[in-house]
Amino acid sequence: MSAVRLYVWQRLTALLMVPLIIVHLIIIIYATNRGLSAADILGRTQGSIAWGLYYTLFVAAAAIHGAIGVRGVAREWLGWRETALDRLMWIFGVILLVLGLRAVFAVVVP
Amino acid sequence: MSTTAEATIDVRVWRGGEKGEYQSFAVPRRDSQTVLDVVTWIQRHADPTLAYRFACRVGVCGSCAMTVNGRPRWTCRTHVSKVIEDGRVEIGPLANLPVIRDLAADLTPFFEKWQKAEGTFVPSRTRHEPLETISPESPERQAANAAIECINCGVCYAACDTVRWSPEYFGPAALNRSWSLVNDVRDAGNLKRLAAAASNGGCHNCHSHQSCEQLCPQGLNPTASIAGLKRRTMQAYIRGEIS
Amino acid sequence: MSTQPHNTAYRSDRLWLAAMVHRVSGVLLAAFLPLHFLVLGLAIESEGQLDSFLQWTKSPLVKLAETGLVLLLAIHLLGGLRVLVIENMPWRNGQKRMATLAAAAAVGIAGVFLIALL
Numbered sequence: 295m296s297a298v299r300l301y302v303w304q305r306l307t308a309l310l311m312v313p314l315i316i317v318h319l320i321i322i323i324y325a326t327n328r329g330l331s332a333a334d335i336l337g338r339t340q341g342s343i344a345w346g347l348y349y350t351l352f353v354a355a356a357a358i359h360g361a362i363g364v365r366g367v368a369r370e371w372l373g374w375r376e377t378a379l380d381r382l383m384w385i386f387g388v389i390l391l392v393l394g395l396r397a398v399f400a401v402v403v404p
Numbered sequence: 405m406s407t408t409a410e411a412t413i414d415v416r417v418w419r420g421g422e423k424g425e426y427q428s429f430a431v432p433r434r435d436s437q438t439v440l441d442v443v444t445w446i447q448r449h450a451d452p453t454l455a456y457r458f459a460c461r462v463g464v465c466g467s468c469a470m471t472v473n474g475r476p477r478w479t480c481r482t483h484v485s486k487v488i489e490d491g492r493v494e495i496g497p498l499a500n501l502p503v504i505r506d507l508a509a510d511l512t513p514f515f516e517k518w519q520k521a522e523g524t525f526v527p528s529r530t531r532h533e534p535l536e537t538i539s540p541e542s543p544e545r546q547a548a549n550a551a552i553e554c555i556n557c558g559v560c561y562a563a564c565d566t567v568r569w570s571p572e573y574f575g576p577a578a579l580n581r582s583w584s585l586v587n588d589v590r591d592a593g594n595l596k597r598l599a600a601a602a603s604n605g606g607c608h609n610c611h612s613h614q615s616c617e618q619l620c621p622q623g624l625n626p627t628a629s630i631a632g633l634k635r636r637t638m639q640a641y642i643r644g645e646i647s
Numbered sequence: 648m649s650t651q652p653h654n655t656a657y658r659s660d661r662l663w664l665a666a667m668v669h670r671v672s673g674v675l676l677a678a679f680l681p682l683h684f685l686v687l688g689l690a691i692e693s694e695g696q697l698d699s700f701l702q703w704t705k706s707p708l709v710k711l712a713e714t715g716l717v718l719l720l721a722i723h724l725l726g727g728l729r730v731l732v733i734e735n736m737p738w739r740n741g742q743k744r745m746a747t748l749a750a751a752a753a754v755g756i757a758g759v760f761l762i763a764l765l
Contacts, residue, residue: 297609298602298641301634305734308727315724319756322717327763330704332697336690353684360677367674370569376604390680397687418652474656496652503652563657611666612733614742615657628738635735 295380300362307359314352339401346402353394361387413484415442417454418496421503426494427451439472439479439487443495443507456507463621466555469562470507471496476562478621498562500575514558514575521578522600525585526593536590544587550629551577551584553622560616560626572605576616576626579607583629586636598637599646607633665746669726672719679716710764717760722753 328334339345365383368374374382411433416426429446440458447454458468463481470479472487473494484493498509529536538545560576561567567575574582582601585591601607607630616626640646657663689696703709729749733742 296602296647297604297606298637298646301608302638302641305638305731308731312724312728312731315720319717319721319724323760323763326713326760330701332690332694332701335697336694356680360673360680363673364677367670370566386677390677390684393681393684393688396691397684400688400690420652422652424652471652499652499655565655565658565663611670612662612730612742613660613666614662615660618660618662619657625738627733631734631738 295383300365303358304362304366307355307362310355311352311359314348314355317348318352336401340404342402346398349398349402350395353391353398357387357390357394360390413442413488414492415446416492416494417443417446417507418503419454419506421505424503424506426496433484437484439470439477439482439484439493439495440468442484442493443470443479454507455505464555466557469498469557469559471499471562476559476619478557478559481621498558500562500564500567501558509558509562511558514561514577515556517574517605518578518581520600520605521574521582522593522597523578523581523585524593525588526591526596528590528592538589542589544589547587547632548584550587550624550632551581554580554624555622557621559619559621560624563615563619565613565615566609566611570605570609573609574600574605576610576630579610579633580624580626580629583632586633595640595645598633598640601633602637602641602646607637610634661743661746665726665729665749668722668750669730672723672726676716676719676723679719714757714761714764718753718757721756722750725749725753 325334325338339349361383364386365379368382369379412430413433415429415431417429418424419427429450431442431445431450434441440461443454443456444458447456456468456470458480459465461468461480463478466478468479469476471477471494472479472482473489473492475487476498477487479495487493495507497503497507498511501509501511501513504510554577556577558577560580564573564575567573579601582597586594586597586601610627610630612627612631614627617624617628620626637646686697686700689700704713726746726749729742729745732739732745739745
């Protein structure tokens with residue numbers, strides 16, 4: 295995949311995740327302060343369309359951002375060829391996306 | 405004079421090619437002594453076979469850059485007092501380039517990448533047309549200053565870990581030059597130039613370590629230029645001008 | 648002694664370190680994400696499975712590790728913001744100070760988390 299295309303997706307997902315991560319950090323601190331429990335987490339997320347959308351968007355952005363990032367590190371530090379790098383990126387990205395969406399499903403769908 | 409002449413610097417100089425070793429010399433310490441003075445003293449008084457490169461000795465030609473205590477420097481304008489650590493100075497050839505011998509690095513890849521980055525001016529008018537008048541105050545003209553003072557010394561290229569990690573990366577000097585031309589209103593080669601800047605060797609390799617900006621002897625800022633190229637290539641990509 | 652013609656002293660420079668911290672935190676977060684998703688996926692089976700895992704997180708060592716994760720996320724966020732600013736806004740001097748500020752703020756966020764945790 296071309297360098298500029300990877301760059302644009304990497305930076306756009308980064309920008310998108312800035313507010314998402316700020317909310318995530320606030321939730322982490324808030325939920326931990328209350329004492330983590332499955333009932334507390336699921337009580338917040340189950341059946342909530344808003345949280346469902348939020349986490350779906352977050353998972354998609356993180357999968358794209360993380361996959362491109364890992365590709366870049368492998369390119370510089372492992373010296374892989376472009377085809378191998380693209381394969382790594384797609385495989386890692388799809389794993390993140392599938393596991394992530396499964397997790398969203400688990401906590402949102404009652 | 406006689407008292408200062410007794411003080412010496414412990415100088416370690418690279419000898420050999422890609423493989424070799426550092427050789428120690430005791431070089432008399434002088435006032436206002438430059439690193440190039442030290443190297444020249446060694447060649448004249450200790451070992452005439454030492455290979456190194458210089459021409460103007462006054463910071464104009466850009467040919468005397470070497471690695472001094474781990475950082476690339478233009479040696480003719482670098483005072484020993486600025487770089488000496490515990491009385492020691494270690495001098496090697498420029499990094500990220502093949503070593504010819506001793507302190508002389510081969511700058512061929514550096515200039516080849518300049519070409520690959522489309523760092524050459526492409527005229528938009530012929531000699532038969534009148535000269536274009538450009539206001540010195542216009543933002544484009546100001547932006548085109550980015551590479552005007554560049555002396556092609558290779559310090560930024562040697563200082564860049566991204567060059568070390570990505571052998572195809574054009575490096576700071578070539579992209580700084582590219583940014584200068586992108587802003588040159590007389591130039592007609594921008595589409596090809598932006599495509600080069602967006603290629604695998606282009607601006608998106610840059611991690612903004614800013615070693616180039618901190619070590620450039622001319623006080624230029626290639627990191628800022630590369631950031632400019634990132635914006636322009638992103639615009640061109642979104643408009644579908646490059647892919 | 649040395650068989651390399653040049654060492655790399657510039658690698659200890661603050662902005663080089665900032666880029667390295669950004670990269671390492673990114674890789675560690677990428678490695679952590681699949682585990683994070685798998686744990687949350689436990690809720691598919693039953694609430695109890697997730698709860699028994701959350702019990703495990705009450706141990707002090709895991710709490711320390713969690714604080715580390717919050718630090719990674721915060722430092723990657725703030726370091727990334729710094730990169731976005733460099734790349735997309737007009738050039739500003741004082742980049743070293745920005746990097747230090749980002750690191751300090753990330754440690755602060757991790758500190759708040761630790762207080763909330765204890």
